[in-house]
Amino acid sequence: MKITEFVLHPLRMPLVHPYALSNAYGVLAESDQIYIEVKTDEGIVGWGEGNPWPAFSGDTAASVVCVLRELICPALLGEDPTNLNVIHQKMDALIAGCKMAKAAVDMACYDILGKSLATPVHKILGGKKYDTIRCFWSVGGSSPEESAAEVLDIKKRGYWGCMIKIGTDYKNDIARTLAVREAVGPDFPLIADANQGWDYDTALRYGKGVESVDLLFYEQPVKAWDIASLAKLRRKLSIPISADEGVSTIQEAMALVKADACDVFSIKSSKQGGIMPAKRICEYASEHGVRLFFNSMIEGGITQAASLNVAATSDIMMTTGHSFFSTLRHKDDVTDFAGLVVNGITTIPDRPGLGVTVYDEKIKQYESSPVAVK
Numbered sequence: 424m425k426i427t428e429f430v431l432h433p434l435r436m437p438l439v440h441p442y443a444l445s446n447a448y449g450v451l452a453e454s455d456q457i458y459i460e461v462k463t464d465e466g467i468v469g470w471g472e473g474n475p476w477p478a479f480s481g482d483t484a485a486s487v488v489c490v491l492r493e494l495i496c497p498a499l500l501g502e503d504p505t506n507l508n509v510i511h512q513k514m515d516a517l518i519a520g521c522k523m524a525k526a527a528v529d530m531a532c533y534d535i536l537g538k539s540l541a542t543p544v545h546k547i548l549g550g551k552k553y554d555t556i557r558c559f560w561s562v563g564g565s566s567p568e569e570s571a572a573e574v575l576d577i578k579k580r581g582y583w584g585c586m587i588k589i590g591t592d593y594k595n596d597i598a599r600t601l602a603v604r605e606a607v608g609p610d611f612p613l614i615a616d617a618n619q620g621w622d623y624d625t626a627l628r629y630g631k632g633v634e635s636v637d638l639l640f641y642e643q644p645v646k647a648w649d650i651a652s653l654a655k656l657r658r659k660l661s662i663p664i665s666a667d668e669g670v671s672t673i674q675e676a677m678a679l680v681k682a683d684a685c686d687v688f689s690i691k692s693s694k695q696g697g698i699m700p701a702k703r704i705c706e707y708a709s710e711h712g713v714r715l716f717f718n719s720m721i722e723g724g725i726t727q728a729a730s731l732n733v734a735a736t737s738d739i740m741m742t743t744g745h746s747f748f749s750t751l752r753h754k755d756d757v758t759d760f761a762g763l764v765v766n767g768i769t770t771i772p773d774r775p776g777l778g779v780t781v782y783d784e785k786i787k788q789y790e791s792s793p794v795a796v797k
């Protein structure tokens with residue numbers, strides 16, 4: 424099989440409500456989703472997605488489109504999309520980093536591979552261990568009262584746990600966390616995510632202030648590169664520590680394990696650069712006693728489906744839900760992924776490929792200038 428054409432569809436999707444994050448990111452009102460359509464000489468079409476977020480990943484919508492249009496797509500025309508090893512080797516030889524562009528191509532190639540075998544991607548990855556995975560939700564910054572009411576509503580809607588976005592004024596974040604725990608009771612799983620918002624001292628103050636509320640884990644309290652502070656916090660606090668921004672590559676995963684710096688890796692298929700590198704990090708984590716949390720960027724249905732296929736085959740933390748609500752945070756999605764999430768339960772799709780349908784009319788509705796490379 425050969426790739427005959429790529430079509431890039433840059434989408435901008437508004438969120439239902441503005442999403443207030445840490446000092447490092449501010450408030451988000453919309454997300455960029457770069458959809459890629461990969462066509463083949465056998466008539467099979469695969470879909471991929473990249474999720475540029477400048478302050479998080481170092482990519483912009485324009486930079487992802489540029490890297491794909493100028494470098495990656497022209498070099499992969501004529502290649503076999505079902506040979507993921509060669510696809511990744513070629514992309515890595517062309518340009519370092521640029522994970523959002525590479526992730527989009529990786530997902531589309533897995534989609535083609537699955538469709539060509541009439542097999543879901545999770546089967547290609549070794550087979551699913553679950554038929555369903557619980558879903559959690561995540562809330563942005565606000566007052567303690569608003570946070571408590573919001574998380575209580577999420578609990579009532581059937582979601583299995585909630586992430587509280589922190590990383591701004593640490594005293595308010597302590598008050599919010601205590602108020603949420605008071606509102607939802609002792610058994611509802613809670614996670615706090617500071618999104619790199621603090622230095623070590625502030626991160627420690629927050630951690631000490633919430634040790635009594637039994638957080639399931641505390642994510643990325645300090646900058647992605649600051650493994651030493653992460654390790655120090657892990658020793659000083661009784662709360663498990665998670666790396667998210669700090670674990671994009673397998674080499675970063677190895678450095679975190681070597682430094683004994685975290686208990687959990689937050690896995691996102693686009694942040695990791697696609698399904699193949701994400702699966703590799705999951706296996707490394709599993710072999711080194713690091714638990715997995717399937718998280719999401721602010722992303723659409725293709726990236727969500729890619730992560731769900733990886734999660735289905737992994738040894739995951741079963742004590743909380745995982746992040747398959749991202750399409751519901753947006754005003755719309757160009758796929759049917761949201762239909763897999765019902766009453767806080769995510770069903771693993773058994774359809775060929777990634778297992779979701781992309782609607783052409785919705786792509787047209789939300790895309791700015793599509794780009795064809797053939």
Ligand SMILES: [Mg+2]
Nearest residue numbers: 616642667689
């Ligand atoms: Mg995070």
